[in-house]
Every structure is written in C-alpha cells, then in structure tokens.
Amino acid sequence: MMSSDNMKKVVLVTGANSGIGLALCKRLLSVDDQIHLCLACRNMQRAETARAALLCSHPGADIALLKVDVGSLKSVLEAAKELKQRYRRLDYLYLNAGIMPNPRIDFNAFINGLFSRKAIHMFATGEGLLTQEDQVTEDGLQNVFATNVFGHFILLRELEPFLCQSEKESLVIWSSSSNARRSAFSLTDYQHTQGKESYSSSKYATDLLSVALNNHYNKQGLYSSVVCPGLVMTHLTYGILPPFFWTLILPIMLLVWLFKQKPESLDPLAKYYSCTSGLGSNYVKPVKMDLDEEAAEAFYQKLLDLETKYRCWQNVK
Ligand SMILES: NC(=O)C1=CN([C@@H]2O[C@H](COP(=O)(O)OP(=O)(O)OC[C@H]3O[C@@H](n4cnc5c(N)ncnc54)[C@H](OP(=O)(O)O)[C@@H]3O)[C@@H](O)[C@H]2O)C=CC1
Numbered sequence: 001m002m003s004s005d006n007m008k009k010v011v012l013v014t015g016a017n018s019g020i021g022l023a024l025c026k027r028l029l030s031v032d033d034q035i036h037l038c039l040a041c042r043n044m045q046r047a048e049t050a051r052a053a054l055l056c057s058h059p060g061a062d063i064a065l066l067k068v069d070v071g072s073l074k075s076v077l078e079a080a081k082e083l084k085q086r087y088r089r090l091d092y093l094y095l096n097a098g099i100m101p102n103p104r105i106d107f108n109a110f111i112n113g114l115f116s117r118k119a120i121h122m123f124a125t126g127e128g129l130l131t132q133e134d135q136v137t138e139d140g141l142q143n144v145f146a147t148n149v150f151g152h153f154i155l156l157r158e159l160e161p162f163l164c165q166s167e168k169e170s171l172v173i174w175s176s177s178s179n180a181r182r183s184a185f186s187l188t189d190y191q192h193t194q195g196k197e198s199y200s201s202s203k204y205a206t207d208l209l210s211v212a213l214n215n216h217y218n219k220q221g222l223y224s225s226v227v228c229p230g231l232v233m234t235h236l237t238y239g240i241l242p243p244f245f246w247t248l249i250l251p252i253m254l255l256v257w258l259f260k261q262k263p264e265s266l267d268p269l270a271k272y273y274s275c276t277s278g279l280g281s282n283y284v285k286p287v288k289m290d291l292d293e294e295a296a297e298a299f300y301q302k303l304l305d306l307e308t309k310y311r312c313w314q315n316v317k
C-alpha cells in the first residue's frame with residue numbers, strides 16, 4: 001500500500017527563493033495545496049525566508065528545501081544524490097534559476113530603435129539593447145551557460161530514473177525568455193565565450209534543448225516545455241535598471257503590452273508566453289520558436305559530449 005506521502009505529487013523548483021520562482025511556488029500552492037514542494041536554492045538562509053513566506057500564505061503546505069548551486073557541477077551532483085535518497089517520484093521539475101550578470105544597456109541602439117519600425121519588438125524582447133560580461137566557473141565553463149543551461153541539464157540527467165517512470169508522466173518546465181535569439185547563439189560557440197549576449201544565447205540554448213529532450217524522452221513519459229514569463233520586476237530586472245527607472249518607463253511598456261495582446265495542447269515547438277496585462281486580460285499564448293530540429297539535436301549531442309567529459313573529470317578529481 002502507498003502512504004499518502006508517497007502519493008503526493010513532488011514538485012521541484014530551482015531558483016525558488018525570489019522573483020518568478022517564488023511567485024510560481026505561491027501560485028502552485030494556491031492551485032493544489034496537497035503537493036510536496038521542494039525549493040531548490042543555493043543560499044539556505046534565503047530559502048528558509050522563502051519557505052516562511054510561503055507558509056504564511058499556505059500554513060499547512062508541505063515544503064522542503066534543497067541546497068543546490070546550479071552553476072557548480074559538484075553541487076548539482078550532490079543535490080541529485082540527496083533527491084534520490086529523499087524521494088521515489090518527481091512529477092514537475094521547474095528549471096527556473098537564471099542569471100544575467102553585469103548587464104549593460106546600449107543607449108544608442110535604444111534611441112535608434114525607438115524611432116524605427118522595430119520599436120515594439122525591441123520593447124518586447126530587448127533585442128539589440130543588452131550586453132553582459134560573463135565569467136568562467138570553477139568547472140571551466142561560462143557562468144551563464146553553466147547556470148542557465150548545463151547545470152540544469154545535468155540535474156535532469158541525474159534525475160532521469162524519477163522522471164521517466166512507466167506508470168506516470170513527468171513535466172520539465174524551463175524559464176526561457178523572449179530575449180532568446182537565434183542570432184545570439186552559435187553551435188560552434190554554444191557557451192558564448194566570444195560574444196556579449198550570453199543571456200540571449202543561453203535562453204536560445206534552452207529552447208533547443210527542450211525540443212531535443214522531447215524527441216529523446218517523450219516515449220519514456222518525460223515532456224519538456226519552455227515558458228516565457230514576460231517582463232517581470234525581479235532582482236534580475238533591477239540589475240538592469242533601478243526600480244525608479246522602471247516606474248518611469250512602465251507607461252511605455254504598458255502600451256507595448258496593449259499592442260501585443262491577442263487571445264488564442266502543449267506544442268513542443270512552441271514557447272508559452274505569459275500575456276497577462278495590467279488591464280485584466282490573463283492568458284498564455286503559444287508562439288512557434290525560431291529553430292529547427294536538426295540544430296536542436298546537434299546541440300543535444302554537444303551537451304552529451306560535454307557531460308561525458310565532465311563526468312570523467314569528476315571521477316579523476
Ligand atoms: N524577470 C524577467 O523579466 C524575466 C525572467 N526570466 C527568467 O526567469 C528566471 C527567474 O528569474 P527572475 O525571477 O527574474 O530573477 P531573480 O534574480 O529574482 O531570481 C533568480 C533565482 O535564481 C537563483 N539562482 C541564480 N543563480 C543560481 C545558481 N547558480 N544556483 C541556484 N540558484 C540560482 C537566484 O538565487 P539567489 O537569490 O541566491 O541569487 C534566484 O532565486 C530566470 O531564468 C530568468 O532568466 C525570463 C524572462 C523574463
């Protein structure tokens with residue numbers, strides 16, 4: 001016989017202690033307060049604060065914490081080991097943690113874009129406006145790629161036995177972005193060591209990876225989706241511009257939102273955009289992604305090669 005704890009759906013959210021991750025956890029609990037929610041965070045103090053905040057709004061909620069720095073392979077492997085000891089199942093895996101380090105705005109591009117036909121597109125995607133300064137991690141990987149893509153990929157690979165179970169389906173949901181652009185990504189430099197748009201590149205990589213994961217794992221009951229949460233005021237966006245600046249440009253952003261509103265089964269080649277507006281409309285729109293399946297497969301093979309390399313390296317150390 002299964003105990004009621006074994007029957008509870010297990011939901012894991014990375015980057016759950018702030019911003020979109022925390023808001024997502026709150027929302028998940030309000031939809032189903034019978035889930036077992038695991039907040040996967042790199043800082044346990046911030047994780048404890050998040051759990052306390054969630055328990056304030058959902059006092060009976062079943063919330064666990066897991067320490068994981070998705071930018072460090074050692075930490076990811078340890079966290080996966082811990083999860084395997086704790087759980088027998090994993091139903092939803094939200095791969096949400098993400099960074100955009102040292103963002104800079106190209107003001108010239110902004111002024112030019114403002115008076116061009118691409119103004120709306122520029123406000124919706126940030127195309128051409130943002131650059132970042134990336135760093136190399138202790139594993140020798142580009143930090144943005146390691147955090148936004150590869151650490152999550154290794155976590156998923158480690159948790160494969162839980163996610164691929166014959167009796168039930170599991171869903172992996174990636175926080176992608178409308179800033180994910182084909183032109184920022186290159187298969188020959190998929191870590192983005194050369195350019196200055198590591199964020200955009202990493203989000204495009206996420207989109208490719210999700211498509212490849214569906215091709216490889218759907219038969220085993222694992223499904224992957226990418227979502228675009230829209231432009232949300234979080235630590236990430238406050239790292240680009242201070243809060244008062246956002247308040248100033250909010251009226252322009254609202255106009256963009258209004259202009260783009262248009263109402264409409266999970267499509268593996270679509271990204272799900274949040275189109276919630278401040279004026280009440282509340283829906284998600286599937287948008288076809290700008291990618292092809294061959295590129296997705298080629299990128300997936302490169303990740304598998306990198307995985308093999310790093311596993312050998314971990315064993316040697
Ligand atoms: N805000 C926006 O407008 C948009 C955001 N997104 C995406 O949504 C996701 C969440 O971002 P958002 O909520 O805005 O930003 P926040 O900075 O508020 O949240 C990011 C979360 O990720 C965690 N995190 C960062 N690096 C690591 C790491 N190495 N290991 C573990 N956790 C880590 C942070 O933890 P800590 O507190 O310890 O730093 C934090 O909990 C990101 O993937 C982002 O790219 C997509 C589109 C738009």
Ligand SMILES: CC(C)CCC[C@@H](C)[C@H]1CC[C@H]2C3=C(CC[C@]12C)[C@@]1(C)CCC(=O)[C@@H](C)[C@@H]1CC3
Pocket residue numbers: 105107110122123124125126127129130176177178179230231237240241249
């Ligand atoms: C007066 C100013 C210089 C105004 C500059 C505005 C820009 C900084 C923003 C306009 C659209 C924004 C945007 C993002 C960042 C900031 C802008 C470029 C994102 C790229 C942030 C992260 C995401 O994932 C995207 C969904 C955002 C898209 C829009």
